[in-house]
Amino acid sequence: MLFETGKNARNMNSNFTRRKFIRTASAAAFATATLPSALAQTEKKITLAFVGVAHIHTPGFISLLKTRADVKVKSVWDHDAARAEKAGKELGAEPVKDIKQVWSDPEIAAVVVCSETNRHHALVLAAAKAGKHLFVEKPLGITAKESFAMADTVEKAKLLFTTGYFMRADPKHLFLKDEIAKGSFGKITRARGSTCHSGSLAGWFDTEYRWMADPKIAGFGAFGDLGTHKLDILIWLLGDVESVTAELKSVTGRYDDCDETGEALIRFKHGVIGTLAAGWVDVEDPVQLLISGTEGHAVIVDNHLYYRSRKLPDSDSKEPYTKLPKAPRAPLHQFLDAVAGAKDQPLVTPREAAARVAVMEAMYQAARERKWVNL
Secondary structure: OOOOOHHHHHHHHHOOOHHHHHHHHHOOOHHHOOOOOOOOOOOOOEEEEEEEEOOOOHHHHHHHHOOOOOEEEEEEEOOOHHHHHHHHHHHOOEEEOOOHHHHOOOOOOEEEEEOOHHHHHHHHHHHHHOOOEEEEOOOOOOOHHHHHHHHHHHHHOOOOEEEOOHHHHOHHHHHHHHHHHHOOOOOEEEEEEEEEOOHHHHOOOOOOOHHHHOHHHHOOOHHHHHHHHHHHHHHHHHOOEEEEEEEEEOOOOOOOOOOOEEEEEEEEOOOOEEEEEEEOOOOOOOEEEEEEEOOEEEEEEOOEEEEEEOOEOOOOOOOOOOOOOOOOOOHHHHHHHHHOOOOOOOOOOHHHHHHHHHHHHHHHHHHHHOOOEEO
16 A cells, blocks of 8 residues: 555565565556556457566556556567567567657557666657657656756647656645645745655665666656656645755765765745755655645644644644545556546646746756755
């Protein structure tokens, strides 16, 4: 179950293995995996291809796809032929050596891009040109410039798109978004987000995922890899960012000079002051989100929401608040449902994905130059 609570969540953090991480975060809300899909009652299948299978989330996505009777993965491409062969065998799909086979195949309606980040730009542009709908693993690109170029191309082609921001499927975040919209916090003054694990301490990136600890290939180090998830939530809840500064550092030296932890200070355009923490060197991460305003206060601790608002009589910050909305399906499920024809799926737009890259790029610039950077 993705959203553990109380003592179980604390135990999960302290014993967090790479296998558990792949099975939970990478697959994004597997608790919804067995819900009926938009085409479950028909003979029709959605035909997909994997374009790159390098990402640590790939095994989770493969497991998710196996639950969909309405999905056929026809082809798998990766510049590493052995990697494509392995994933193809797991999916019962054909490993292809020439990527043009994917682009020219009229049966393939959509692609899942799990390549190294520095390959996203060329693959996304080619997929859009070929008219393939796109699920692209985060981050969208290496730089803001190439990410917005991808967003422009996908939008002009009128294709479906989303990325793996699975935290938007957390009922606690959905509840807070609605409470903010209703004004239950009054004037929001500050917010804190944190998303950390012990991946560097445990050597998760020592072997087949070593590229993820190379910022030249991955775009960012630990702070960008994990921080982009909670940055997405902060922007989703609080609006656009005005300026940022940050401090990043390596801790173990295990991955050369790749950053392993960091903290950023954020000025939002609406006046909120925010902080973002992320890293791979934390044995626990109990306090995941805090939002404070003149009328309300919320904190998520060990995956429990504690909430009090003067405008909500039944809220009491001494006990977990449990009157939460139903969890939506995981991002990959949402994407597949949209490809199948389901309307009003809460997909992340390509422009939203590009904007997160722009803010993260500014945070890294701010850390290098030790200054505030305007967006």
